[in-house]
Amino acid sequence: KEKVEITKAQRALMKVIVDAYNRHKIPQDVAKKLLQDQYSAEENFLLLTEMATSQVQVLVEFTKNIPGFLSLNHEDQIALLKGSAVEAMFLRSAQVFSQKMPNGHTEVLEERIRKSGISEEFMTPMFNFYKSIGELHMIEEEQALLTAITILTPDRPFVKDQQAVERLQEPMLEVLRKLCVLQHPQEPQYFARLLGRLTELRTLNHYHAEMLTSWRMNDHKFTPLLCEIWDVQ
Numbered sequence: 001k002e003k004v005e006i007t008k009a010q011r012a013l014m015k016v017i018v019d020a021y022n023r024h025k026i027p028q029d030v031a032k033k034l035l036q037d038q039y040s041a042e043e044n045f046l047l048l049t050e051m052a053t054s055q056v057q058v059l060v061e062f063t064k065n066i067p068g069f070l071s072l073n074h075e076d077q078i079a080l081l082k083g084s085a086v087e088a089m090f091l092r093s094a095q096v097f098s099q100k101m102p103n104g105h106t107e108v109l110e111e112r113i114r115k116s117g118i119s120e121e122f123m124t125p126m127f128n129f130y131k132s133i134g135e136l137h138m139i140e141e142e143q144a145l146l147t148a149i150t151i152l153t154p155d156r157p158f159v160k161d162q163q164a165v166e167r168l169q170e171p172m173l174e175v176l177r178k179l180c181v182l183q184h185p186q187e188p189q190y191f192a193r194l195l196g197r198l199t200e201l202r203t204l205n206h207y208h209a210e211m212l213t214s215w216r217m218n219d220h221k222f223t224p225l226l227c228e229i230w231d232v233q
């Protein structure tokens with residue numbers, strides 16, 4: 001039986017990531033807002049662009065706190081942010097969707113999202129992902145590390161020094177692996193399941209531009225920041 005122990009250095013790394021993650025969490029109020037009222041497709045689209053814009057700003061702040069990130073080549077820093085922003089948005093959305101809510105609220109939230117203006121064909125892959133994240137019952141350390149690992153994906157488009165990114169991602173993967181063994185001793189496959197979600201996240205990434213342009217309304221307006229991040233317009 002492997003004796004797994006998180007070293008002092010690994011605990012320090014985890015603390016930095018979790019503190020940054022908690023400091024840079026945008027308020028969960030999007031779920032509360034969606035539960036309060038039924039909005040039109042136009043209002044929902046505007047809400048998404050507002051939430052997404054603030055989430056990208058938050059993501060940049062979180063990423064700056066990842067040890068070593070600011071020492072990477074500057075173009076590579078941009079390539080990593082651009083390449084992971086949508087996945088981080090879906091990962092955060094999944095965590096918001098899976099958070100504990102009073103009885104019946106999750107069903108109302110799901111209904112509101114189904115009727116938000118996103119075309120039908122994307123609902124199944126999106127909710128399958130949200131539910132598979134929910135089933136993992138991740139603790140915040142796992143959520144924070146998974147977000148950092150997503151950002152530090154070496155094979156994003158246009159990344160020049162992939163080895164430098166791997167050198168930052170590997171210690172995060174190792175801490176997460178140990179954490180999973182300690183947190184879920186009776187489930188040796190838990191770490192593998194967690195990483196499997198990142199593969200599912202990439203498929204959602206693939207749909208995102210079409211989800212936006214097919215939003216049930218005409219004249220989709222995007223901020224310049226979102227045009228950069230969302231490959232639209």
Ligand SMILES: O=C(NC1CCCCC1)[C@H](C1CCCCC1)n1c(-c2ccc(-c3ccccc3)s2)nc2ccccc21
Nearest residue numbers: 030044047048051052055089092093096097113116208211
């Ligand atoms: O506000 C939201 N997400 C915030 C993003 C930043 C981080 C916090 C969450 C949206 C709302 C959906 C309904 C209409 C308003 C916007 N949302 C989604 C998304 C479905 C599709 C999404 C998308 C992203 C990029 C590109 C193409 C499509 S995000 N899933 C949610 C699950 C639970 C609560 C909200 C959720």
